[in-house]
Amino acid sequence: MNPFDVLGLTAEANDAEIRKAYLVRVKEFSPEQHPERFKEIRAAFEAISDQRRRIAYSLFGKETADFPTLLLAVLRREQPHPQPVTKKDWLDLLSSSMKEARFEVPGER
Amino acid sequence: MGIESVNDIIVGIDLGTTNSEVAIFENGQTRVLTDQQGERILPSFVGITDAGALLVGRPALNQYVANPERTIKSIKRRMGEATRISLGKNSYSPSEISAMILRQLRDTAEAALGQPVRKAVITVPAYFSDAQRQATREAGEIAGLEVMRIINEPTAAALAYEAGHRGSRRVLVYDLGGGTFDVSVVRIEDDVVEVVSSHGNNHLGGDDFDQKIVAHLLDHLKQQGVQVPTTSSAMARIIRCAEAAKRQLSDHVEVQIDEEYLLEYKGRPVHLSLELSRRDYEEMIQPYIDETMAAVHTALNGANMTVAAIDEILLVGGSTRTPMVRERLQEVFGLIPRGEIDPDLCVAMGAAIHAGVMGGSKAAAVLVDVTPYTFGIGVVGMLDGDIRPGVLSPIIRKNTSVPVSRSEIYMTMIDGQERVGIDVYQGEHPDVSYDVQIGSFTVEGLSDVPAGNEIVVQFDLNLDGMLQVTAREKSTGLAKQVTIDNAMTQQEGGKRDVSQSRDQVAALFGQSNKRGTEDNRADSGGSAGTPPRIEVQFETDSVAQQAAALVTKARRLLDQATEADRIEIVDLIDAIQSLLEKGDTDSAALQKPCDQLADILFYLET
Numbered sequence: 001m002n003p004f005d006v007l008g009l010t011a012e013a014n015d016a017e018i019r020k021a022y023l024v025r026v027k028e029f030s031p032e033q034h035p036e037r038f039k040e041i042r043a044a045f046e047a048i049s050d051q052r053r054r055i056a057y058s059l060f061g062k063e064t065a066d067f068p069t070l071l072l073a074v075l076r077r078e079q080p081h082p083q084p085v086t087k088k089d090w091l092d093l094l095s096s097s098m099k100e101a102r103f104e105v106p107g108e109r
Numbered sequence: 110m111g112i113e114s115v116n117d118i119i120v121g122i123d124l125g126t127t128n129s130e131v132a133i134f135e136n137g138q139t140r141v142l143t144d145q146q147g148e149r150i151l152p153s154f155v156g157i158t159d160a161g162a163l164l165v166g167r168p169a170l171n172q173y174v175a176n177p178e179r180t181i182k183s184i185k186r187r188m189g190e191a192t193r194i195s196l197g198k199n200s201y202s203p204s205e206i207s208a209m210i211l212r213q214l215r216d217t218a219e220a221a222l223g224q225p226v227r228k229a230v231i232t233v234p235a236y237f238s239d240a241q242r243q244a245t246r247e248a249g250e251i252a253g254l255e256v257m258r259i260i261n262e263p264t265a266a267a268l269a270y271e272a273g274h275r276g277s278r279r280v281l282v283y284d285l286g287g288g289t290f291d292v293s294v295v296r297i298e299d300d301v302v303e304v305v306s307s308h309g310n311n312h313l314g315g316d317d318f319d320q321k322i323v324a325h326l327l328d329h330l331k332q333q334g335v336q337v338p339t340t341s342s343a344m345a346r347i348i349r350c351a352e353a354a355k356r357q358l359s360d361h362v363e364v365q366i367d368e369e370y371l372l373e374y375k376g377r378p379v380h381l382s383l384e385l386s387r388r389d390y391e392e393m394i395q396p397y398i399d400e401t402m403a404a405v406h407t408a409l410n411g412a413n414m415t416v417a418a419i420d421e422i423l424l425v426g427g428s429t430r431t432p433m434v435r436e437r438l439q440e441v442f443g444l445i446p447r448g449e450i451d452p453d454l455c456v457a458m459g460a461a462i463h464a465g466v467m468g469g470s471k472a473a474a475v476l477v478d479v480t481p482y483t484f485g486i487g488v489v490g491m492l493d494g495d496i497r498p499g500v501l502s503p504i505i506r507k508n509t510s511v512p513v514s515r516s517e518i519y520m521t522m523i524d525g526q527e528r529v530g531i532d533v534y535q536g537e538h539p540d541v542s543y544d545v546q547i548g549s550f551t552v553e554g555l556s557d558v559p560a561g562n563e564i565v566v567q568f569d570l571n572l573d574g575m576l577q578v579t580a581r582e583k584s585t586g587l588a589k590q591v592t593i594d595n596a597m598t599q600q601e602g603g604k605r606d607v608s609q610s611r612d613q614v615a616a617l618f619g620q621s622n623k624r625g626t627e628d629n630r631a632d633s634g635g636s637a638g639t640p641p642r643i644e645v646q647f648e649t650d651s652v653a654q655q656a657a658a659l660v661t662k663a664r665r666l667l668d669q670a671t672e673a674d675r676i677e678i679v680d681l682i683d684a685i686q687s688l689l690e691k692g693d694t695d696s697a698a699l700q701k702p703c704d705q706l707a708d709i710l711f712y713l714e715t
């Protein structure tokens with residue numbers, strides 16, 4: 001299920017619009033009264049709450065991706081996202097995935 | 110459970126280490142209820158008189174010095190332990206002792222409201238573990254209360270605070286009580302109170318500060334060659350005057366401690382007399398304060414925020430009256446911490462607000478909370494450059510919003526593997542031996558296939574912070590489900606004990622003027638440190654379990670549904686789950702949404 005649809009937004013929505021839509025829906029479907037609905041709304045929000053996640057989502061359909069997949073995407077110059085993806089976006093995306101990857105191979109804590 | 114009366118009221122309860130309160134939400138306002146003496150605060154003390162009568166609250170506190178061995182304080186620090194605490198002739202579990210405090214609060218509420226009280230929202234420290242939450246829920250049941258929801262103390266405080274303030278802001282809630290410390294970063298925006306991150310220590314509080322002063326006083330006496338017996342009334346007096354000195358040091362830079370005729374030692378009377386300066390006291394508690402400040406930074410990191418992002422600091426808990434706490438926070442944040450809502454009462458007020466919401470009152474704010482712990486399973490993985498078992502594979506990470514369902518796929522290691530053992534852990538360390546194991550179970554009868562058989566492990570963490578785990582062979586759907594429910598089941602006899610305990614506590618209350626209860630039930634053992642035993646249930650054929658299975662299946666098929674179906678499915682899941690939670694298990698009410706859901710699923714699958 002497309003997170004933009006869950007939140008009633010178009011793919012062009014920015015951070016503030018996404019947060020607003022999320023809050024409106026949480027008020028309508030609170031965790032207390034509608035736990036299942038809330039889970040969906042929350043998952044949708046988390047998938048696209050900032051630019052980095054939106055890029056990851058548009059590329060891989062979910063927020064996290066492993067490092068090699070990301071690297072491949074960069075090499076192929078994939079840019080399916082409607083907003084222009086800057087060099088900094090890519091770097092953020094890569095470095096956060098690397099952090100993630102480090103957590104998956106624990107032992108440095 | 111019970112008969113629904115027309116205006117079934119839900120009370121909010123702050124079950125504290127040193128103090129407890131009960132409050133309600135009415136006409137859009139919170140009211141902390143008072144007992145017959147007009148007191149809003151119930152000291153969390155329980156005692157038995159020489160004659161065997163039960164004392165709860167102020168009278169128990171008052172007899173503490175004369176009768177320390179017949180008085181229990183700070184029981185909250187023992188919650189979740191499989192231990193028995195002796196009181197008079199009997200021994201009780203921590204949940205049973207806490208139940209006596211809850212029962213007293215319930216009586217207070219019933220007298221104040223002039224109607225029966227059967228339902229409550231109870232607060233716990235955010236950093237309370239699964240076992241501690243379970244023990245709290247159980248205490249409620251023993252006290253004859255249906256625990257509608259367990260909410261986190263700092264979150265409750267934020268709710269109480271929100272009720273009085275408009276506008277969006279980022280708030281740091283610093284909650285230092287008698288026995289526990291929590292810190293949460295909370296975003297308040299458009300009437301949504303959203304906890305972003307939470308951290309803490311469930312064994313750090315004002316009690317520890319008292320202990321530092323006690324140790325200092327004992328040292329002082331030792332220098333005079335005096336040894337104080339651990340469970341004497343002299344010791345109880347020392348503890349009491351240490352606490353009093355601590356409070357005075359919040360307002361004065363120096364106190365004079367005087368306890369005349371403290372005890373008789375080797376035939377001579379011993380007086381305790383010395384001065385204590387705030388500066389010396391602060392040196393004693395500095396390590397604790399440092400620890401809380403480190404936790405503050407952990408919470409900020411968890412929220413991905415810097416110090417500068419915080420608009421306000423909210424102080425909760427009696428120990429935040431300590432000047433050093435305020436000074437350190439002010440130093441770090443450059444903000445003057447706010448304490449305008451009574452730090453002792455705001456948790457109970459927040460609990461009442463949430464109780465009001467659950468009871469259908471027009472809610473001021475919606476609450477979104479997070480789990481302060483990571484939950485995962487132990488797997489064979491990479492640790493310190495080695496491939497080895499016992500590596501934590503997180504499934505739900507710290508600071509994830511609740512409720513939440515997450516699943517991960519794992520693979521069998523050997524050809525023809527018939528079973529997998531699933532060990533469930535709570536904690537942050539990659540090596541599971543440093544985490545807390547909260548359950549384990551085995552899925553048996555797997556298909557005879559080569560290594561790499563996919564096992565889906567699903568974690569469902571509910572609003573009370575309690576976890577349900579399901580493991581399923583992906584190819585066949587063979588499933589096993591376990592609810593981490595490890596408080597009562599640690600003792601022989603399992604769940605049955607709740608009703609036994611309830612009767613016993615009720616009897617104590619009924620007979621508090623007469624002799625203590627005679628039903629001296631056999632000590633059911635269960636020494637401290639017994640590993641939790643997990644109740645594993647196979648899905649059988651009851652309507653409730655069918656419904657639960659249906660819900661699991663519906664979640665799995667959700668991805669394949671069309672938009673319209675999906676909304677319908679989700680609403681049906683919500684409806685079924687709320688019925689299940691109410692314990693409404695055999696009625697036709699449950700059958701109807703189940704049938705509807707089954708219909709949709711049938712047509713989805715074909």
Ligand SMILES: Nc1ncnc2c1ncn2[C@@H]1O[C@H](COP(=O)(O)OP(=O)(O)OP(=O)(O)O)[C@@H](O)[C@H]1O
Nearest residue numbers: 125126127128286287288289315359426427428430
């Ligand atoms: N003026 C003061 N200065 C320092 N400490 C104080 C002062 N007044 C109360 N305290 C301490 O506050 C603590 C009680 O606070 P509170 O009632 O908020 O805790 P609680 O709800 O019982 O505990 P918890 O939330 O940890 O379960 C006690 O340790 C008490 O000694």
